[in-house]
Amino acid sequence: MLMTKTTRIFGANSVKVKRQKQPGRGSPSLRNASSRWEKTTLAQFLRLSLYFLIALLCILGSPVLAKVPGSINFSSQLPINSLTLLAVAADPASLLQQGKVLYNTGNFAKAVEVLQQAVQTYKQQGESVRLAATLSNLSLAYQQLGAWSQAQQAITESLNLLKGQDENENLQIFAQSLDIQGRLQLTMGQAEAALATWRQTEEIYKQADNKSGVVRSLINQAQAWRTQGFYPRSVKTLEEVSQKLKSQPDSIEKTVSLRSLGDALLVLGDFKKSRQVLQESLMIARNLQSNADIAASLFSLGNNARKQQDTAKAIAYYQQTVEVSPSPLTKVQAQLNQLSLLIEDQQWAEVQALLPLIESQLHQLPLSRASIYAQVNFSQSLTKVNSGVLQASSQNYYSGFSTKDSAVLLARAIQQSRSLGDRRAEAYALKSLGGLYEDTKQWSEAQDLTRRGLALAQSSNAPEITYTLEWQLGRLLWAQKDINGAIAAYDAAVNTLQFLRRDLVVNKDVVNQDVQFNFRDSVEPVYRQSVELLLKSQQGKPDEKILEKARQRIEALQLAELDDFFREACLQGQRVALDQVVDKDNPTAAILYPIILPDELQVIVKIPKQPLQSYSTQISPTEVEELLVKLRKNLVNPTATKAVQTQAHQVYNWLLKPIESELQKSGVDTLVFVLDGPLRNLPMAALYDGKQYLVEKYAIALSVGLQLLDPKPLVQQQLRALTAGLTQPPPGFSKFAPLLAIKSEFDGISKAGVSTTSLIDGDFKKKNLESEIGAASFNIVHLATHGQFSSRLEDTFILDFDGQINVKDFDTLFRSQGKTIVELLVLSACQTATGDNRAALGLAGAAVRAGARSTIASLWQIDDESTAMFVSAFYRELKSGKISKAKAIHRAQLQLLKHPNYKAPSFWSAYVLIGNWL
Secondary structure (H helix, E strand, C coil): CCCCCCCCCCCCCCCCCCCCCCCHHHCCCCCHHHCCCCCCCHHHHHHHHHHHHHHHHHHCCCCCCCCCCCCCCCCCCCCCCCCCCCCCCCCCCCHHHHHHHHHCCCCHHHHHHHHHHHEEEEHHCHHHHHHHHHHHHHHHHHHHHCCCHHHHHHHCCCCCCCCHCCCCCCCHHHHHHHHHHHHHHCCCCHHHHHHHHHHHHHHHHHHHHCCCHHHHHHHHHHHHHHHHHHHHHHHHHHEEEEEHHHCCCCCHHHHHHHHHHHHHHHHHCCHHHHHHHHHHHHHHHHHHHHHHHHHHHHHHHHHHHHHHHCCHHHHHHHHHHHHHCCCHHHHHHHHHHHHHHHCCCCCCHHHHHHHHHHHHHHHCCCCCCHHHHHHHHHHHHHHHCCCHHHHHHCCCCCCCCCCCHHHHHHHHHHHHHHHCCCCHHHHHHHHHHHHHHHCCCCHHHHHHHHHHHHHHHHHHHCCHHHHHHHHHHHHHHHHHCCCCHHHHHHHHHHHHHHHHHHHHHHHHHHHHHCCCCCCHHCCCCCCCHHHHHHHHHCCCCCCCCHHHHHHHHHHHHHHHHHHHCCCCCCCCCCCEEHHHHHHHHCCCCCEEEEEEECCCCCCCECCCCCCEEEEEEEEEEHHHHHHHHHHHHHHHCCCCCHHHEEEHHHHHHHHHHHHHHHHHCCCCCEECCCCCHHHHCCCHHCCCCCEEHHCCCEEEEEECCCCECCCCCHHHHHHEEEECCCCCCCCCCCCCCCCCHHHHHHHHHHHHHCCCEEEEEEHHHHHHHHHHHCHHHHHHEEEEEEEEEEECCHCCCECCCEEEEHHHHHHHEECCEEEEECEEEEEEEEEEECCCCCCCHHHHHHHHHHCCCCEEEEEECCCCCHHHHHHHHHHHHHHHHCCCCCHHHHHHHHHHHHCCCCHHHHHHEEEEEEEEEC
């Protein structure tokens, strides 16, 4: 039974975490730890440094811990030389050997102390080259501790020493020191400087004929390109890495480099190629009979399978990792990942068998950051097992572990972090223990732990931990009715997330390749809870500033969701606020922002020339989603019109009934929706007021965010369209039906007076499409081909004659030199993935990725002949006069609705316009 008194925590025996003074960065000299150094020649030193490089590549290529934020965003991905510059003496008690061991076991504070002593020794001996190498290693240790100024000072001093030496003799050390400088620059947000540094290391490694060094430099450069948002360039660099690796003989370095490449491709979402590369890495490791590398490759393959939601395969890979790995830590890491998957699948018997096995091994791990993270991870899993996760199970299940056990683990992790002087690890453990106190509503203790963790995370430059602590603090203050304090904490969390926006989507899996830093669990709730808090703070009095802040925050969530979908920052370029478009350019359009909150559906409305206003319906997200799923299912059935009208009327009442009279009085004729969550799967045209569908009263458009990219109307007199289509699906895609009316569809476009160039069947290939778009000034691209929109990037594509074109390739397909060249993209035969209630995310992603000002697409596949009729009517309306694209679609839909064969919403409501409606 949990005790609620503040002095008794988690049972009769209080779990206390004593405050201790943080260990200092320096210590008394340890010069007497080693009586003397064995004298070695410079050549021996250089040669042994390379041997350490090979050995440490194996260590750094090993799996990283699950469910824990990393210390350097890319260290787990790239096999680069942490402490590879150490000189080795025969005496095993040498300071440098001690430093190497301490660093590799995660005792970074002690490593700093020892390396500082080595620096002093080399300064006294006048050993400039060894001093430079040791300073580089000292910089790495400082980086792990978040001591950025000391890290910068150490690496600068190292490079200054090396520049004064004979560069030809010291090329390897110079390159490795530059390598360390590059990672410091990238960590500090200086991506362009890091790129320049790693280009320099590449040239040096080429000069030294060090092929593995060249590969490492290229992988680093790919990371720098990606951090700056140049994702195609990053992929191109990684492809260059792949080619270079093919020419190299099998070696430990090659298997590690391939594994790093596979992990990088996994982050970029190329699961298939990632798996191929990782399997090649595994094959080489097996040929070399290196169990450590076999285990590491199996672990990465498990991560790959997990990202593809293949739970059975992922668990099998993790089990193989445990069987083959010589490292107790790696075994625990794989078991922790397996445990989290078993919990997700509610396989309670397997969970119960695994828990004591992991616990027994945790206690045997040597003290290190990794072992501390393992304890925190295990504690988090125990919390899930012992909480509401099990309530869904009908089995009479007891894990054998209590909440007190979790608290004891975390208290020990905090104490161990302090003994290591590891502020990041301590901050993370404090956050988790604070979360346990939050669960038991011990607000004061939870708040104290959270604030202490937050101070440590901020001082350690660990934003990926900082935002979770700010979020936790916001929840705690909210629970204690400190609304202003809670709003400030949530604002801080959102600001940190904005700073992390690119890093979270790109580096989250590099930090913890197997962590499943789940967007919907770890990021989305921050935004939604923040919006809920803001709106409830109005206390019944509408506040336009708060409403503006709330809708900006929900837009930030949607942009972050798209970034998460593509694993990169998507929306870029000069954009114009929707309010400005409505108030100045299109004063007959209104904007609606439905927001799904935990206990209500809130709608914020912008009517031209009026302040923002809002209204809400008390309803749970579950009820909203259940009705939307039923309505979406009925919409595709031409015989379910009555059911559609009943359900669509309910949604109409939520979204529009409270404002309908004001819309009529204001002369609004176009509605622009910025939809949230599962509402995006629903065509707003089908909403029903009891007498009419919404499309009978308004033109309708969708927007991905609160801004439009260069909102200009299409010039009707200059319509030039590239049309492309497939009458038959390509081999391997037999589930898609033939599209036999494509010729009729294209003829309708030409008869409307639009100048067309067509690619049909065998001519419709990606390379031909790209070539035509780049060579001619088409302002419309019309694709009559099957496609699928999904919440999974890899399952969002269109078909060409050779197979599929993934949505991630749309940026190079529809743009020239990064600039938008397509005004209107039409996808006339696409559909959202069956059973995917977030599939419209893929549709929004396609619109954004293509960069077209406007995108028209179908939410489901429609009758071939009605599609041709709709397309012909749309282009006639667009060409006939000065009307907006939204109104052209509106009129085309009305023509179908009035046709005796196509009155059902399934025929006309599927078409949606995204983006610029002018």
